[in-house]
Amino acid sequence: MPSYFTSSPGKVILFGEHAVVYGKVATAGSLGLRSYSLVQTRTDRAIGVSLPDVQLTRTWAMNDIPRQARWEGYPYPPPMNEALLEQLAKIVNLGTQTNRSQAAIALMYLHSHLTTDEIADKGYDFSVRSNLPVGAGLGSSASYSVCVATALLKLNGHLAVGMDAIAQRDLVNQWSFQAEKVIHGNPSGIDNTVSTFGGAVMFKKGEKIEPLPGFQSLRFLLTNTRVPRETQVQVANVRKLWEKFPTVVNPMLDAINEISASCKDLFSQQGLERAHLLTQFGELVDVNHGLLAALGVSHPSLEKVREISSKLGLKSKLTGAGGGGCALTLIRDDVSTETVAVVKQLLEAEGFNCMETSVGGPGAGILTLNGPTSITEFLSHEKAYFEQGLDWKYFV
Amino acid sequence: MPSYFTSSPGKVILFGEHAVVYGKVATAGSLGLRSYSLVQTRTDRAIGVSLPDVQLTRTWAMNDIPRQARWEGYPYPPPMNEALLEQLAKIVNLGTQTNRSQAAIALMYLHSHLTTDEIADKGYDFSVRSNLPVGAGLGSSASYSVCVATALLKLNGHLAVGMDAIAQRDLVNQWSFQAEKVIHGNPSGIDNTVSTFGGAVMFKKGEKIEPLPGFQSLRFLLTNTRVPRETQVQVANVRKLWEKFPTVVNPMLDAINEISASCKDLFSQQGLERAHLLTQFGELVDVNHGLLAALGVSHPSLEKVREISSKLGLKSKLTGAGGGGCALTLIRDDVSTETVAVVKQLLEAEGFNCMETSVGGPGAGILTLNGPTSITEFLSHEKAYFEQGLDWKYFV
Structure with a gap:
């Protein structure tokens, strides 16, 4: 059988x-x-x-x-x-x-x-x-x-x-x-x-x-804000902003493009220590979230994830369409189990759902x-x- | 005399x-x-x-x-x-x-x-x-x-x-x-x-x-977070980010450049209703703050101003070097005295100092x-x- x-x-x-x-x-x-x-x-x-x-x-x-x-x-x-x-x-x-x-x-x-x-x-x-x-x-x-x-x-x-x-x-x-x-x-x-x-x-x-x-596997805390995503609404809102201010939005999209390119560069650098790689990856996480927020697709719940995690020195970004949905928080190798537990506890106290997971497996x-x-x-x-x-x- | x-x-x-x-x-x-x-x-x-x-x-x-x-x-x-x-x-x-x-x-x-x-x-x-x-x-x-x-x-x-x-x-x-x-x-x-x-x-x-x-005079709520500005530190931090990820940061700076250009366009549009002008100005305020935050020069206190004001439908941005200092909240003509009073009260409850003022006088x-x-x-x-x-x- x-x-x-x-x-x-x-x-x-x-x-x-x-x-x-x-x-x-x-x-x-x-x-x-x-x-x-x-x-x-x-x-x-x-x-x-x-x-x-x-x-x-x-x-x-x-x-x-x-x-x-x-x-x-x-x-x-x-x-x-x-x-x-x-x-x-x-x-x-x-x-x-x-x-x-x-x-x-x-x-x-x-x-x-x-x-x-x-x-x-x-x-x-x-x-x-x-x-x-x-x-x-x-x-x-x-x-x-x-x-x-x-x-x-x-x-x-x-x-x-x-x-x-x-x-x-x-x-x-x-x-x-x-x-x-x-x-x-x-x-x-x-x-x-x-x-x-x-x-x-x-x-x-x-x-x-x-x-x-x-690409090396990375640890993340995945937080589901439980605020329903509205993919089509968010996509339409970005479109409206782009139509209104194309000269402003286009370079923002270019910047986002270059974040992926910089990420690729990071992982292709020979001999870059993992600790440095993770720090720089975290900076890209930060900048990309900022750009998404600037495009208007963040949400108070996602900003709350950022606020809580940044207090403990961690970098987060929304993932996906935004306006709710999930956020990723990078867990660098040097972050202690206690810190992760504290962040998790604080996020769950907000009614969010947290899962420790990895990306790139x-x-x-x-x-x-x-x-x-x-x-x-x-x-x-x-x-x-x-x-x-x-x-x-x-x-x- | x-x-x-x-x-x-x-x-x-x-x-x-x-x-x-x-x-x-x-x-x-x-x-x-x-x-x-x-x-x-x-x-x-x-x-x-x-x-x-x-x-x-x-x-x-x-x-x-x-x-x-x-x-x-x-x-x-x-x-x-x-x-x-x-x-x-x-x-x-x-x-x-x-x-x-x-x-x-x-x-x-x-x-x-x-x-x-x-x-x-x-x-x-x-x-x-x-x-x-x-x-x-x-x-x-x-x-x-x-x-x-x-x-x-x-x-x-x-x-x-x-x-x-x-x-x-x-x-x-x-x-x-x-x-x-x-x-x-x-x-x-x-x-x-x-x-x-x-x-x-x-x-x-x-x-x-x-x-x-x-340019038409605009009403703002000016909030002093009372967090000391550290102009040189903020300028140096942006410089570091720019040195690390020039291809990402350059288009962000271009986008900011185009915000001023779009602002100029707004005020030179013949027959644009003031209500529309203010709405669009508010969107530029929002986007510019987002880009500044993406550059890493915001501060939890400034994000708090954004959080509180946005709950009441108002757009805010940091002004100046960031990392503390002041935020501007645009008061559109249709915003009621009561709304302004509520925002002010909520901001002052955070220990901030608020002043209703105008820009462009x-x-x-x-x-x-x-x-x-x-x-x-x-x-x-x-x-x-x-x-x-x-x-x-x-x-x-």
Whole structure:
């Protein structure tokens, strides 16, 4: 009975949010908060789906889900099949535009293309759990998509043993991008790329996403202000300011562009001590937040995070669209556990939600089952399983 | 017995502090807080000086102060006479580098050049009071210098009736710049220019100071955080950031430059409703503060001013070097008296000092004495004297 755990990280934008809309470079990194999936074959030609994070537990008969004939370029994805999507939406029948409906349709869309006769003959159970808050700009849907893609590709033998790692992650990335398209319509591809590859990337609208060479994993306190993000409102507000004062806003966007470039320079400097690197990275964090605040996308809750963390000598910035949502606080290596605890306590006293995490860790991975038999059991020992050396295979 | 009241405003930087160090345009305006001086002849060939704001009350014998022979270009100032300065410092004998010593030396330096035989034969009393806090970046020394220059020029007949207003203010400006040089060593000339001319000006290092055409007087709440400014420290910090990340900081300075340019555009737009003008001016205030904060020159106290005022829909920015000092909060015409009172109360509860004032009002002026007989008497009815139409003669 083949069964695999797959795992993939969320993402955070480190630098360049908003400016990226205007063709500037942005930098994103994989987040230590991850999603985990378990896929295992059944014997009754059914597909059991368990997504407790979106309150979905359901089983479909294998025969109810159409499967695609092989196409040119198989197993790489063909162009989006809109007719199939509509068909699947009807079959899945979970309403429209809800997270769980989109999640189920995305799964079925990949299933429809990737499931081999051998697996179709058996059926399988698929479950996902995530440590990522939904809708917080942390790439939870991409992380889900990468888990789905990795799980179905692996289960159906498309990630054959001995297959080149680059080819494996490329295949996962392409399919997770399909899943993202099902969920979002017109995703940028950043989130699934970061979730697949891990580390950090630099990207520019319409250009290839580039890994950030030499990026070192960094510790952060991630604070969810619990103030709902309003991405479209924030994007529109920046647009209005840009339309009113283009000569002022354009150089601000240029400055943000150069923050990503300076970040790249930092990590490519040979022999730069990590302590110095972290100090300078913190200064870039500070300046980027200032520029975002100057663009009008901060929020009193985000300024509160800055106020509290700066009192203890820590640098913070909003991440994502702003106007609420999350902030990142850099934890330099020399910051004591006590200091982190104090900051956390002060932030939580404001009603915020804090998680110590890292940015720049590994991307998607697979663990051939050995021990835990369910996602719930796995998650109850996540730290031990994940960090203490089970044989995760990352596509890196 | 000729006697004259003179009056001159302080200044605030509206936009462009710090960026001006890097050759960018800045905008400054005259402040509604003013200094007042009274000069009146005596009969005993003495000079009585009363500067209660710096605890100075003293009388010098006319014969103790050297007077300069006429020079080429009289009555426009000759090059600084360093030997005379040293001589005056000894005669004044109030120690070195204190505000009151510098103020007295500046007065005597102008006296030495401008006093005619006729006035020297009589002597005079000179007193100054100021509503401007000293050392808060509000141009108190320039305002003092302009009062001194105006008073001595007027008393000695250098501002003859019928003299062209442009020539009068030019003469006052040149002599007040001399006084500023005595006090500061190497002043920029902005402060005395704003104090002399009133309104608002734009300026760039090494270039001519230009009046901002069409500038309309604006209401502000001026908040002194009482956190001491550390101008040199802030300037050095920006320099460090600029040296570390020139490609990031340069476009930020460009953006600040364009804020002054956009401000100029606003006031030159024909038919722009004042309400719209004020809204857009407020946005520039917001963006400029953000950029200053991004440069690292804000302070928790200044952010507190922003937090409190923004809760009531008002836009604030630091003014001057930052790291403490003062903040300006724009009071749009539609803001109610109650709102202003609430903001003031909240700010004062933080230990800050608030003053409702305006920016862009008249510059230096003279009132031929008619009613009050001392500065103290005058100041006790300042509002009435100043606002209710005594016949101030401004050089505009």
